[in-house]
Amino acid sequence: MVADTARTLAAEQAPPPLEDDRRCSRCSHISVCLPDERPLTPVTRRIVVADPDTQVLHLTTPGSRAYITRGRIEVSKSGEKLGTFPIERVQGVVVHGNVDLSSGLIRELLWRSLSVVWCTSSGRVTGWARAAQGPNGGPRLLQHIASQHGRIDLARQFVATKVANQATLLRRHGDAPTAVTRLRQLQREALDSPSLTNLFGIEGDAAARYFAHFLTMLRPKVVATEGLTFSTRTRRPARDPINAALKLCYGLLTADILRAVVACGLDPHAGFLHSSGRNKPALALDLVEEFRAPIADSVVLNAFNNGEIRTRDFSTALGTTRIGERGRKALITGYERRVTGTFRHPIFGYDVTWRRAMEIQARLVLGVIDGTQPRYQGIKTR
Numbered sequence: 001m002v003a004d005t006a007r008t009l010a011a012e013q014a015p016p017p018l019e020d021d022r023r024c025s026r027c028s029h030i031s032v033c034l035p036d037e038r039p040l041t042p043v044t045r046r047i048v049v050a051d052p053d054t055q056v057l058h059l060t061t062p063g064s065r066a067y068i069t070r071g072r073i074e075v076s077k078s079g080e081k082l083g084t085f086p087i088e089r090v091q092g093v094v095v096h097g098n099v100d101l102s103s104g105l106i107r108e109l110l111w112r113s114l115s116v117v118w119c120t121s122s123g124r125v126t127g128w129a130r131a132a133q134g135p136n137g138g139p140r141l142l143q144h145i146a147s148q149h150g151r152i153d154l155a156r157q158f159v160a161t162k163v164a165n166q167a168t169l170l171r172r173h174g175d176a177p178t179a180v181t182r183l184r185q186l187q188r189e190a191l192d193s194p195s196l197t198n199l200f201g202i203e204g205d206a207a208a209r210y211f212a213h214f215l216t217m218l219r220p221k222v223v224a225t226e227g228l229t230f231s232t233r234t235r236r237p238a239r240d241p242i243n244a245a246l247k248l249c250y251g252l253l254t255a256d257i258l259r260a261v262v263a264c265g266l267d268p269h270a271g272f273l274h275s276s277g278r279n280k281p282a283l284a285l286d287l288v289e290e291f292r293a294p295i296a297d298s299v300v301l302n303a304f305n306n307g308e309i310r311t312r313d314f315s316t317a318l319g320t321t322r323i324g325e326r327g328r329k330a331l332i333t334g335y336e337r338r339v340t341g342t343f344r345h346p347i348f349g350y351d352v353t354w355r356r357a358m359e360i361q362a363r364l365v366l367g368v369i370d371g372t373q374p375r376y377q378g379i380k381t382r
Contacts, residue, residue, distance in 0.1 A: 040347055040364075040377050054091035055340075056256070056355075058332050059099040060325065062121070066093075067102035090114065094255050096328065097121035115259045122244065122322060123251030124236075125281075128258055136265030139370040146369055147270035147282075152196065154286070154368065154376050155273040159199050160190035161290035161378025163206040168381045169217070169293045173301060176213035183209060199273070207233065214242070214297075219305050226311045228304070237320035241311050242300065244321045245331060249296035250288070252335045257284045257291070260359040264366045287361055290378040295354055299334045308334060346380060 057073065059066055064077040073090060075082045093109060095101065095118045109116055110131045117128040167183035170176055186206045193199045211233045215223060222228070230242040238244040261268045261284050271282025273289070303309045313327030323331070339355040352360065357379060367373025 040375070054089050056092045056094060056336065057085060057090050058094045058096060058336075059101075060096040060328055060332065062098045062325075065100040065102065066105055068105040068108050073105060087112070092117070092255075092259050094119060094252070096123075096332075115262055117255040117258060119251050119255065121328070122238070123248030125251055125254050125258070128255075128262075130262045134262065134265045136366065136370075139366055140265055140267050143266055143283075143369050144270045147272060147276050150196070151272045151368075152193070152199075154365065155196060155199055156191050156193055157376050157378050158273045158286050158289045159193070159203050160187050161380055162203070162292060163187040163190060164378075164380045165290060165293035166206060166210040166297075169297060170210060170213060173217040174213050175216045179209045179213050196273070217301050222304055222307075226304070228311065238322075239319065240321055241309075241314040241323075242304070244314055244323045245300045245303065245309065245327075246296065248323055248328065248331055249299050249335055250292065252332065253291055253296045254281070254284060254288055256339060256355060257287045257358055257362075260362040261287065263359055264362045266362065266366060266369075283365070287358065287365070290361070290380075291354070291358065294379075294381045295335075295338055299331065299338050302338075303331055303334050346382065347377060 059075060061075070061077055061082060064075050064082060066073055066075045068074075068087065071088070072084050072086050073093075074084045087108065090109075092114050093101075093116045095116065097120060101116070106116060106129065110129060113131045113133075115128055115130050118126050120126060163183055164187045167180050167187065170183065171180045174180075183206055186202050190199060190202045193202060212231065215228065215230045218228065226241075228242060229240055233246070234240075234243050235247065238247050258268055258281060261281075266283060268281035268284040269279075270276050271284075271286045274280065274282040274285045276282045308330045309323075309327045313324050313330070314321050315324060316322075340353055342351045342353050343357075344350070345352050345357065345360075361379065364373055364376050368376050
């Protein structure tokens with residue numbers, strides 16, 4: 001047994017995962033190696049998918065300072081205590097805008113392998129911190145090699161799943177049957193795309209059609225009352241309240257995907273759809289694509305339709321629209337409500353939160369890279 005273990009550790013390829021083995025049900029690593037998920041079929045045996053009873057802490061108050069004291073994270077501003085949270089209940093920290101973190105708090109978070117993500121007040125991710133030690137050093141090397149040579153199979157799935165979820169959201173809430181039909185055609189074309197250049201063309205065509213009808217997913221009364229206008233996606237700068245809200249939610253989603261990728265021991269910069277040469281977290285942005293419509297876009301639509309955010313929560317100056325503090329907090333609350341909600345996984349058939357689903361998808365990518373997973377399949381909503 002010792003010799004077999006030594007040979008396994010020295011091998012260049014990971015051993016195949018166990019399937020239908022009773023030992024797995026009592027193993028603490030079942031939520032990491034996911035043996036029942038490898039065939040990409042419904043899981044017939046009930047398993048417990050790790051979904052820790054913790055929350056992501058968002059720090060949004062400008063000029064505030066967060067620090068660690070007696071096992072709790074405390075936030076204060078100008079001598080006034082704004083809040084206190086037990087660090088055992090914290091899954092990660094997202095810093096929005098001008099908020100200071102003490103060195104002691106950063107050290108404690110990294111010691112506990114909890115990631116910290118810094119964003120601008122508008123939601124753009126500017127950086128992150130993670131523990132120096134992490135798993136899967138070997139597969140991470142294979143990831144860089146695969147990223148250099150390209151994996152069109154992964155890129156096809158990222159784009160096809162994104163387009164499929166856009167079509168589903170537009171079919172459910174919008175009034176554009178012709179656009180939905182075309183999106184379904186583009187979804188199928190993406191799966192047969194011969195190159196990344198062709199994939200980018202399909203993705204751009206789908207995005208233009210989807211966002212051209214985005215306003216139809218908002219209630220007509222809300223559009224008329226709030227005076228909302230929207231025809232295309234503008235990133236930097238955001239030209240209207242809807243674009244500003246989407247930008248913030250896309251930033252929150254990127255922060256969550258970054259944590260999922262890091263938790264798997266993968267490098268966020270080595271991607272397969274987005275270019276790794278642009279000094280951006282390419283793999284994280286790859287995985288973000290399939291979650292944009294069911295999470296970020298859905299949060300923005302619900303927030304406007306339910307009156308959680310109004311146009312008065314935004315300000316426009318020099319052609320740039322920015323979201324105010326009240327609107328930012330409302331969107332963060334709606335986003336957390338969405339990602340902590342459960343749904344039935346369309347591939348594996350068990351209930352899981354959206355945040356946990358992000359890590360499952362990242363681990364499927366890891367499986368494709370290390371050879372234990374035959375292929376990758378994205379989450380397509382129905």
